Amino acid sequence: MSDYDVAIIGSGPSGIAAATGLIRAGITNIIVFEREAEIGGIPRHTHHQSFGMLVFKRPMSGPKYIKKLLKRCAGVRFETSTTVLAIQEGGVLDLTTPEGQKTICARHIVLATGARETPRHGRLISGLRPQGIITTGALQQFIYTGKMKPFQRPVIVGTELVSFSALWTLRHAGINPAAMIEENSRTTAYRPAALFARLLGVPIFYRSKVVDIADVEKLSRVEIENASGEKQSIACDGVIFSGKFTGDNNLAKASHMGLNRGTQFPLVDQNWISTDPNISVIGNTVHPADMGDQCYLEGLESGRKVAEKIGGNAPSGCQIPVEPGEGIRMTTPNMLRVGASKIVVSLNLHVTKAYSGPISVTYNGETLYKKRHRCLPARRITLKRIQLKGAVENTDLPLEIHLGE
Ligand SMILES: Cc1cc2nc3c(=O)[nH]c(=O)nc-3n(C[C@H](O)[C@H](O)[C@H](O)COP(=O)(O)OP(=O)(O)OC[C@H]3O[C@@H](n4cnc5c(N)ncnc54)[C@H](O)[C@@H]3O)c2cc1C
Incomplete structure (x- = not known):
């Protein structure tokens, strides 16, 4: 009961x-x-x-x-x-x-x-363990809920939408970040977000990652390394790991x-x-x-x-897997239930990096969907009205999704 x-x-x-x-x-x-x-x-x-x-x-x-x-x-x-x-x-x-x-x-x-x-430990970053290393979620709790200022001049790691949310939150508290650090050669969020950072005088270091965090009592700097292996120190008193x-x-x-x-x-x-x-x-x-x-x-x-x-x-019906190809981070749904009759579904996906071109969905060699899309990792892409005949015989055969021709 x-x-x-x-x-x-x-x-x-x-x-x-x-x-x-x-x-x-x-x-x-x-x-x-x-x-x-x-x-x-x-x-x-x-x-x-x-x-x-x-x-x-x-x-x-x-x-x-x-x-x-x-x-x-x-x-x-x-x-x-x-x-x-x-x-x-x-x-x-x-x-x-x-x-x-x-x-x-x-x-x-x-x-x-x-x-x-993903917090610091999930990103495998070397260095010491001073205070002042948090995520955007924690930052928002400090500033909006706790009315506290955890630091005065942090760096923001990442350029996803939520990273700019961190920037916005810091500005709300009158905190001026030292920099934003991005592994790729462009912002993960929409390009105008980078303008927002520029307007606030916050530099974005592209193709760079944090490789070391200094000090144990009070954080005073992070070391970043760019794609050519050049290192530099950025003075700061906090690190916000945003997104991922x-x-x-x-x-x-x-x-x-x-x-x-x-x-x-x-x-x-x-x-x-x-x-x-x-x-x-x-x-x-x-x-x-x-x-x-x-x-x-x-x-x-x-x-x-x-x-x-x-x-x-x-x-009811049997379950068949949805298999994303290279460059696709995830899909929802990630499996389908297929019964005796035809089903019509929409699929949401996210790419791993910016992509513009065709996306196709195939099942058992047959193309069920093909259309051009402009994709950014921050944007949910919806593939609408994919039709799959019912009475699937082989449940190991996946519905495949590909970027490219
Ligand atoms: C830092 C941050 C900032 C964001 N900013 C924005 C924004 O500005 N705009 C926007 O549209 N989206 C934003 N998002 C995306 C956000 O995830 C969605 O807006 C939305 O909150 C997702 O809703 P949800 O219900 O799926 O998850 P959540 O809102 O995360 O809710 C999940 C709930 O489940 C509870 N929970 C988890 N485990 C358990 C358990 N075992 N037992 C009981 N309860 C549990 C949690 O406490 C939480 O309350 C942000 C996300 C993050 C992490």
Whole structure:
């Protein structure tokens, strides 16, 4: 006997949206577990106007965005300061709550645990371990939530959208960064972002990486090395490692769910259902890291699909892998469920570096899609209306996606 129809793990835009989609479809016995003391995920700490354009047609701050989203799912039960420790087969969740450890059971689980930036240790950077080395997420918590200034003149490592979000956050606190450091020869975000840095007088060192961090008591400089092997020191009192997102996938990895061989993200089909038909995985857990609005819209749709499943329309058909070719970092879905009849799906992908040209999708030698796209790593590319005939015979045969002719 289940305690709930649906248990959602994570109260960011994706988790809130799944709850909203379910409520709208008439499924009310649901619960959302959130490990933080407050509901809202990443937008809670992001106070600049970078949310809401798709959902509300106007820009708004993260906290305001969450407040407006929550109005759409009044009545949903959220349990904060509650961490899900393990997912077991049969819809069982192990939790730690303010009252102690618990186990609950749900007919369906939605995993919406979001994405995180890669911190220093994940980037294998040499040197000492002084204070003042943080990610953008931590920076935003210091500045917006804690009203603290962790340093006066840091460097920002990376030029993804979130790196410019770090720049914006620093400016908000009156902090002038010493530099931005980028491994490639152009910014990972859209080019105008580099103009923003230039306007603020912040130099960007391209084709360079941090190779050493000095001092142990108080950070005073980092050493960078460019592609020709030349080194130079930059005086600074902090380092912000921004971007290089990874999905918060520890729960999935420790569970019985199937993972993609390359990315190690949970395998999800065109309806965000994992290899276990009673678990969905949504939002930046499976595509680190798309914009909040994209995660919200996807979460709504996934909630509707879960409601259909609970109403008796269970996912069926065989699972076939989606195999991204060279230059493609990830796709969502990363597998397809194909039954007896034809399916029509959209595929989202991210490239590893800027690319302009054809993208094709083939199955068993047949081209199902071919179109030119302009791709940047920061931009989600959607391949629409890919049709696959039903009754697939060989489930080892992947749907292949290629950049190039
Ligand atoms: C530093 C940073 C800045 C960003 N800035 C922007 C921006 O300006 N604009 C924008 O559109 N997007 C931004 N993003 C992208 C952001 O990830 C999305 O906007 C959005 O928050 C994704 O929603 P989500 O629900 O998938 O994940 P999240 O918002 O990350 O929510 C996941 C939630 O799951 C909870 N959780 C995780 N594990 C557990 C567990 N085991 N048990 C219980 N709860 C758990 C987390 O505490 C969190 O609240 C930013 C991302 C980062 C990391």
